Amino acid sequence: MIEVKNLKKEFQKTIKDPGLSGAIKSLVHKKTETVKAVDGLTMHVDEGEILGFIGPNGAGKSTAIKMLTGILTPTSGTLEINGQIPYKNRKEYVKEIGVVFGQRTQLWWDLPLVETYSVLKEIYCIEEKKFRERMEFLNEVLDLQEFIKSPVRTLSLGQRMRADIAASMLHSPKVLFLDEPTIGLDVVVKDNIRKAISKINKNDKTTIILTTHDLNDIETLCERIVMIDKGKMVYDGSLYHMKETYGKMREVIIALNNPDEIKNIKPDKKFGLNADDYEIEKKANSVSMKFNSAKVEIPDMLNYILASVNVKDITVKDADIEEIIKKIYKSEVNPGEAV
């Protein structure tokens, strides 16, 4: 469905010395610097797959999406989506795709929301009957009814995002690109949007590429993730595999009757753990301890804790994907070697 080979995008950035003299100097002599936003990306996505496309700020995710959607022309490399080359014939190509850029809107700002949908209906030449069916479906999954007659500028962020997602899917695209579709939304709306994305994927077999900084999105939606950093791929595989491989650090949350007792827990003494292998952190009402479960079995650690302090409550958290990703971002682990 999507085939990307050695994709690169470089930007020419003008650099300006600070201050007025710098501004004047830059007028006369422009100094430029090359930024490699996407640096040799190769990937393959199957039809009907939901791919989580993640990476730290500035990793090159949005730039990659812009190339995949035909907005930007790659510096080098090849890409083919749905049998077409995005930047070659943009107008034809975009008929088959849907795009949401979470930070922007494709809705007509001053018009009632329905008007945007009727313009889109004409742009994509959707038949009346098909259009009505589609609207019904989108209305059901995204709950647009209550604000469909309001001018877009009066919508809340969550409403606008739902409306934008509906707009991107009105023409039943084969591929959907969602660049941060849950940015700035509350938990309930996020949850609704995730459900909607999942339903659309099942219903239409839509291939979806999703970028996000909310790893809950990834956990609920994506079987597979591609992680990039500084324009280069650092991980490509299932979420499960990632947890198995890097999710050695487990977290125990302990609520104590007497918080000071935490001093009694000394995993370094008891189990001979290095400073890297554990971390104790006091929180408002509890203590969090992270430790390397490859070095100490979880039951052993729990027994040790229960024996050393007076515990009011204790919980063991699942391998935390956020922790893993934080580590990969900070290059503490190198997934390239492990994969």
Place this chain on the structure above:
Amino acid sequence: MKQFKSIKRTYGAFVNAGIQDFIAYKASFFGFFIGEIFMCFVMYFIWKAVYASTGRTDFMGFSMIDMMVYVFLTHISGFLIQTDATFSIASEIKDGSIIMRMIKPVNVDLSILFFEFGSKIMIITCVFVPVMVGLEIYRYITLGYVAFKLVRLILFMISISISYLLSFYLNLIFGYLAFYLLNIWGFGVLKEELIKFFSGAVIPIAFFPGVVRKVFSFLPFASLTYTPVMIYMEKYNGMKLIFNLSLQIVWLLVFIGLSRGLWKWAEKRLAVQGG
């Protein structure tokens, strides 16, 4: 044929949205409308006073009635050819929102153009038609016979449409240059000044030496409103009419070609800002 139908359907939707967008700003529109009517009356009384004070019926070859038609028509034509294309495209390039146009199966220039058509349709029905009816009634009362000619109105509409498209594509070209001069504000001022200069608004064209004057009169800037108005007033006839209309068409084609070429070139080099 089928293709034509789908094009009509797509851009018809933009016209529709443009009309609604215009109506969404009813309040500012009524202020604008009243202001225009007021301006027309001010101009009427000024020229009436001018003619009364000179005590002549003829002023530089224009009768009082001619002058009225000229002034009103020029004024309205200014509105009809006015366009926000430079600002629209430049600000969209600058803040990156142009990508929202690019992810749709439409031409960037046509989507802006047809959206603006919507507001033009509103201006024609709400300002142009009433003012023209008023003007013709005035002409009829003063002259005692019907001076209005449908053919002239049609020719005027053709000519003013070309003028509008000319001005649109010219503005679009300036807007595209925002790819390179990302801060459009200073650039917008420069554009205004250049057009003023070439249309003789800074220094009257008559003051330039003969050759320069000849060149200027072939440039389209001075004639954007002048040509359609002269056509309506029956000052351009026969070969002169055909020549001036053809000149407009040639320039239009040049500008469309230029703007399309510029866009094609820029599209490949586009570095969308933000996001």
